[in-house]
Amino acid sequence: MQKSSKRQMNELIRLSLTLCLIAGITAALVALVNAVTAPEISRRNEDKTAQSLKAVMPQADGFEQYDYTGGSIMSDDGREIAVNGVWKAKQGDEYIGVCVKVSPKGYGGAIETIVGINNEGEIIDTQIVSMSETSGIGNKIQSDTFLSQFKGKSGSITGTGSAPEKNQIQTISGATKSSKAFLRGVNAALTVAAQINGGES
Amino acid sequence: MPKVSNEAKINIAQFFRNGIIENNPTFVQLLGMCPTLATSTSLLNALGMGAAATFVLICSNLAISLLRKLIPQKIRIAAYIVIIAGFVTMIDLLMQAFVPALSNSLGLFIPLIVVNCIILARAESFASKNRPLPSALDGLTMGIGFTIALSCVAAVREILGSGTLLGFELFGGTAPLSIFALPAGGFLVLGFFIALVQFLKSRKGGTK
Structure with missing residues (x-):
């Protein structure tokens, strides 16, 4: 035994x-x-x-990496949004805005996003660097019609399923989760930009 | 399937015929359907996927054949998976570094070669029982068979579904039948090819 x-x-x-x-x-x-x-x-x-960076801030001719120490941002509905990097956009010697890289969690993992924001806190443009949202559904957030809604928005943006009002964007039907995740990322970027702009001007 | 005993002479032509036609992994054995359907939307993707899978097949068959007497029977599947996963990770890293465009368009399907049943099937049914050289040859011919099958499906789907071939526009920028770019079209094309291969095999006067 x-x-x-x-x-x-x-x-x-x-x-x-x-x-x-x-x-x-x-x-x-x-x-x-x-x-x-x-x-x-x-x-x-x-x-x-x-x-x-160049795509979300076309006027800039140089970018300076900014040492952001604020850590991740908490969204209004209690999700943690990681901030992966902050760059200050320069035109000549003048700072014209900041670019913030965030990665909110979507339906299929992190949606790496870069948001360009000018000194007035308005969004110049947004770009998705990488994501793995469902092909044909969630990845529609990459479409121009969805992304272009964010241009010029500032403060805190909310999403709606119907016709958007001021500072609202229309989420994509069928891809609400992906849309909202992206929206959370953009809002986090706006918060970071406000901290930086507020602290120095 | 050719039974290659350790003493038998290697018949190279027989290996190629086996891997490409008689036991084509995709059209005859119906293995690896997931990557076949998912990466056959364009010919370039199909060739990239085929090359990556062939590399893994040759390397894993060779390694498993060399280690076949050292790997205990009880943990062989775990050992095979570790070896296969190692080679897949290597090819994934190499593709990310040197052919990033292809790596982007194939995305998740490269890491998923780990669970591609063609590779595990060849490890279990061939490499674990044969000497290294025939095993590597088996990996090569099965890989070529997979690549050819994938390319056939992809060529038809790209021409009909997107109106292009290897990225060149064929019909002035219009897609004749865009359903072929979608999964449903993939199943249709695959079905027709399987039928064609069966027809050719049976007409040849019963290889079996």
């Missing part, structure tokens, strides 16, 4: 060690490939960010 349980134990240890060994070797190889590709991937992502 004791002997057989000991044998079982040995068997168990042997199986676990084999699997650990295989996993360890595989992990080491993946780490090697990662070490080779990581700089290239991060360079490409930086290019992508630079393009998005």
